[in-house]
Amino acid sequence: xxxxxxxxxxxxxxxxxxxxxxxxxxxxxxxxxxxxxxxxxxxxxxxxxxxxxxxxxxxxxxxxxxxxxxxxxxxxxxxxxxxxxxxxxxxxxxxxxxxxxxxxxxxxxxxxxxxxxxxxxxxxxxxxxxxxxxxxxxxxxxxxxxxxxxxxxxxxxxxxxxxxxxxxxxxxxxxxxxxxxxxxxxxxxxxxxxxxxxxxxxxxxxxxxxxxxxxxxxxxxxxxxxxxxxxxxxxxxx
Amino acid sequence: xxxxxxxxxxxxxxxxxxxxxxxxxxxxxxxxxxxxxxxxxxxxxxxxxxxxxxxxxxxxxxxxxxxxxxxxxxxxxxxxxxxxxxxxxxxxxxxxxxxxxxxxxxxxxxxxxxxxxxxxxxxxxxxxxxxxxxxxxxxxxxxxxxxxxxxxxxxxxxxxxxxxxxxxxxxxxxxxxxxxxxxxxxxxxxxxxxxxxxxxxxxxxxxxxxxxxxxxxxxxxxxxxxxxxxxxxxxxxxxxxxxxxxxxxxxxx
Numbered sequence: 342x343x344x345x346x347x348x349x350x351x352x353x354x355x356x357x358x359x360x361x362x363x364x365x366x367x368x369x370x371x372x373x374x375x376x377x378x379x380x381x382x383x384x385x386x387x388x389x390x391x392x393x394x395x396x397x398x399x400x401x402x403x404x405x406x407x408x409x410x411x412x413x414x415x416x417x418x419x420x421x422x423x424x425x426x427x428x429x430x431x432x433x434x435x436x437x438x439x440x441x442x443x444x445x446x447x448x449x450x451x452x453x454x455x456x457x458x459x460x461x462x463x464x465x466x467x468x469x470x471x472x473x474x475x476x477x478x479x480x481x482x483x484x485x486x487x488x489x490x491x492x493x494x495x496x497x498x499x500x501x502x503x504x505x506x507x508x509x510x511x512x513x514x515x516x517x518x519x520x521x522x523x524x525x526x527x528x529x530x531x532x533x534x535x536x537x538x539x540x541x542x543x544x545x546x547x548x549x550x551x552x553x554x555x556x557x558x559x560x561x562x563x564x565x566x567x568x569x570x571x572x573x574x575x576x577x578x579x
Numbered sequence: 580x581x582x583x584x585x586x587x588x589x590x591x592x593x594x595x596x597x598x599x600x601x602x603x604x605x606x607x608x609x610x611x612x613x614x615x616x617x618x619x620x621x622x623x624x625x626x627x628x629x630x631x632x633x634x635x636x637x638x639x640x641x642x643x644x645x646x647x648x649x650x651x652x653x654x655x656x657x658x659x660x661x662x663x664x665x666x667x668x669x670x671x672x673x674x675x676x677x678x679x680x681x682x683x684x685x686x687x688x689x690x691x692x693x694x695x696x697x698x699x700x701x702x703x704x705x706x707x708x709x710x711x712x713x714x715x716x717x718x719x720x721x722x723x724x725x726x727x728x729x730x731x732x733x734x735x736x737x738x739x740x741x742x743x744x745x746x747x748x749x750x751x752x753x754x755x756x757x758x759x760x761x762x763x764x765x766x767x768x769x770x771x772x773x774x775x776x777x778x779x780x781x782x783x784x785x786x787x788x789x790x791x792x793x794x795x796x797x798x799x800x801x802x803x804x805x806x807x808x809x810x811x812x813x814x815x816x817x818x819x820x821x822x823x824x825x826x827x828x829x830x831x832x
Binding site: 375376393394395396405449452453454455456484485486487488489490491492493528529566569570573574 | 585588602609611613627628630659727
């Protein structure tokens with residue numbers, strides 16, 4: 342099994358062990374949202390739309406001193422090889438929650454009391470690390486919506502395939518690998534706002550994998566900044 | 580004026596204090612939103628390029644009557660917070676509410692140009708029509724633009740909107756909340772131009788660019804037979820007291 346996935350330091354899709362899949366990021370892809378973005382990591386594609394700050398419905402959720410951040414993660418039925426049942430699932434509820442927890446520390450919610458900021462993440466094509474791609478898109482969409490925040494947030498996964506630690510687990514590595522560890526990273530403060538792990542390993546190796554994931558996040562952060570700047574630069578030089 | 584730099588959230592602005600659109604950490608100022616960075620006496624600001632309208636005291640806005648309550652109107656001002664216009668702030672004459680219907684003055688769906696008189700900590704927005712610029716807007720058409728781009732539409736000391744008004748022979752009222760009201764001979768052209776200004780708001784020498792565009796458009800515009808001067812012959816009523824341009828228009832938040 343191991344021989345098939347990694348041969349002479351090259352992975353099945355031809356990447357090196359610490360190489361990300363090709364990144365594509367675009368800002369302002371939805372017309373009716375206050376802010377929106379599309380993020381691609383290889384085949385994994387997500388679009389995020391931010392609506393608000395707007396009035397809170399149902400009203401009992403309203404908070405007098407700050408805005409509430411609501412996130413909704415959804416995977417399209419056609420996103421996977423096998424059609425997946427549309428609608429909310431146990432998995433999507435969990436990912437919505439961890440996404441919200443990953444974004445909240447960076448957003449200045451007290452600037453807009455009594456409002457709601459809605460973040461909708463739609464996964465169009467899934468090929469591992471969909472939550473990471475969703476978070477990357479959401480961070481760009483929030484910035485595009487003009488919502489005050491401390492920094493962008495970048496996310497990426499790392500894992501273990503056989504005896505090797507690899508960055509940005511994809512395709513077969515995800516289904517047949519030993520371990521998958523998504524991380525969301527607050528680059529300026531070098532803090533982690535999301536850390537999940539699926540698999541078994543020892544503490545020394547976990548640290549190594551986290552370090553690798555953070556390295557990937559930093560690369561993603563650069564791409565995010567580029568995408569965000571290019572939308573407004575374009576307007577400037579027109 | 581110093582050159583403004585495009586910044587995104589998390590960008591370092593310099594040491595010193597942080598003002599609007601920025602935040603402070605360990606005596607360093609960082610940008611909190613996408614916008615143009617500016618510095619004034621060691622204070623770092625960011626003029627945002629996107630975002631919804633956040634009501635501010637003293638802003639002139641265009642609102643729509645959403646509800647009529649006892650002695651006050653609830654007004655939608657294109658923000659997440661609803662605004663309240665008390666009857667006493669709308670008129671100077673005495674109105675006996677036992678004999679009069681409030682909808683006689685402003686009815687559901689009516690458009691008004693009002694001033695924001697106060698915004699409380701809890702975002703209670705109070706409106707006033709005491710300013711002579713405030714009035715009811717009859718007829719005409721509306722366009723929504725990004726509130727951040729309103730100063731560009733108004734131009735320096737109202738120069739941009741004044742030019743569009745004269746060349747298209749229209750009345751234009753620009754609300755700080757990003758709603759623009761147009762009424763007159765060439766409404767469609769005026770609306771095109773406002774959309775153009777919003778799209779190209781970062782171009783240097785925008786006024787000349789817009790003038791060229793307007794001249795081109797007006798060449799093909801149908802002639803209006805009975806040319807009406809909209810600025811002189813305004814339909815007068817209790818609340819119509821004429822209107823002169825927008826607020827001063829330097830690109831300021």
